[in-house]
Amino acid sequence: MGGFFGNISKEDCVKDLFYGTDYHSHLGTKRGGLATKHSKGFARSIHNIENNYFRSKFEADLPKLHGNKGIGVISDYDAQPLIFGSHLGRFGIVTVGKINNIEELAKKAFRKKIHFYETSGGDLSPSEIVATLICEEDSFEDGIENAQETIKGSCSLLLLTEDGIYAARDKLGRTPIVIGKKEGSYAATSETSAFPNLGFEIDKYLGPGEIVLMTADGYEQRKKPNEKMQICAFLWVYYGFPASSYEGINVEFVRYRCGSALAKNDDVEIDCVSGIPDSGIGHALGYANEKKIPYTRPFVKYTPTWPRSFMPQDQSIRDLVARMKLIPVKELIEGKKILFCEDSIVRGTQLQDNVQGLFDYGALEVHMRPACPTLIYPCEFLNFSTSRSTLDLAGRKAISELEKGEDVFLDDYAKSNSEKNAAMVDRIRQRLKLTSLKYQKLENLVKAIGLPKEKLCTHCWDGSSYY
DSSP states (O other): OOEEEEEEESSOOHHHHHHHHHTTGGGOSSEEEEEEEETTEEEEEEEEOTTSOHHHHHGGGGGGOOSSEEEEEEESSSOOOEEEOOTTOOEEEEEEEEETTHHHHHHHHHHTTOOOOBOTTSOBOHHHHHHHHHTTSSSHHHHHHHHHHHOSEEEEEEEEOSSOEEEEOOTTOSSOOEEEEETTEEEEESOGGGSGGGTOEEEEEOOTTOEEEEETTEEEEEEOOOSOOOEETHIIIIISOTTOEETTEEHHHHHHHHHHHHHHTOOOOOSEEEEOTTTHHHHHHHHHHHHTOOBOOSEEEOTTTOOOTTSSSSHHHHHHHHHHHEEEOGGGTTTOEEEEEESOOSSOHHHHHHHHHHHHTTOSEEEEEESSOOOOSOOSSSOTTTTSOGGGSHHHHHHHHHTTTOOOOHHHHHOTTSHHHHHHHHHHHHHHTOSEEOOOOHHHHHHHHTSOGGGEEOHHHHOOOOO
């Protein structure tokens, strides 16, 4: 998905910028980048972080990145930040989101004799497209609004300019931006978990489509928020760091409530509850506390050298990482009926190997309780599972098998109480070799988050969304 951090201070901002951006590493897949503005101009550094961590890649670059304002990004797609020269002045840009009409926008620009640089993978840079749209207007505010209204998909962004840092949230608020403050300094972040250890306090959650200009003395609203919001519900289920809050609602708190909801709707007899690390742990603790059943760790995650399994783009490498980083504890597995909570089941291939490993170590039963409904529709608004086709989703694969290759009755399969939904879930259970499988109901997930459903994007589960 990606995440960003921007900081402007009366003193040098680089230390806060460096650590603030690093606190978004759980969101990243491909690139990290920093850019600063100082008296002599802009400085920038970009590195590939697929096979290494952000801090180790950027520490040597810090001396050249001095300045009192800067932006940083962990990107799951293109190399950022970009620095632009324009009639509006020089500016740096970072973006988070997904542009579904990028080819259409590029063709429109080509007709105006505008050119773009291709990324190393041969694709167009979404951030460059956004910057070009901004430069079509006579002010940064109008340019950002032009980009937000023209883009189909989602786009939150930070602009590093001579006057300060513009923070602009996606027009439907699918990704968050939060403003923090401390004496002599202001910051904008995707994750509020970046604030506490840097001394910032949350000051404002930007609304959908809202634009503010930050300076070292404060921030000014340059565009009021829109009324409609569709923040990604998956932030609380999986993407978000446990210490983060969105719309004032803490991630870990929601995961406890998700687990509690799963427990209240379950009557399975088990010996213990566990969570697939890391994001499944909060859900499992909520389940265990509700049921008054022991929480155990039959899988222990080896973190010193194995990164998160979603980070590598090659599926075979993701599977290798998933298998190697989870080490089983036989004494907590043998002879036990174990229930696992997981944030979600996307493809299921990694989980299938882990389940078989549990039985190999002597588990009597293995039950699985995902904290969200079955993923049926591919995400259209964030770069979630971009390297996987629709039919790679466990839910769609099961539907294809049940419907003999036909892509039909998706709405019926998405309804938690329907016969088709039950058949799909059982087909997934059989393939994963689970003793039982029971998904969270969408209405219980919405209740656990605590926002009205119309303010949440639930497209990947039920196909509904605004555009």
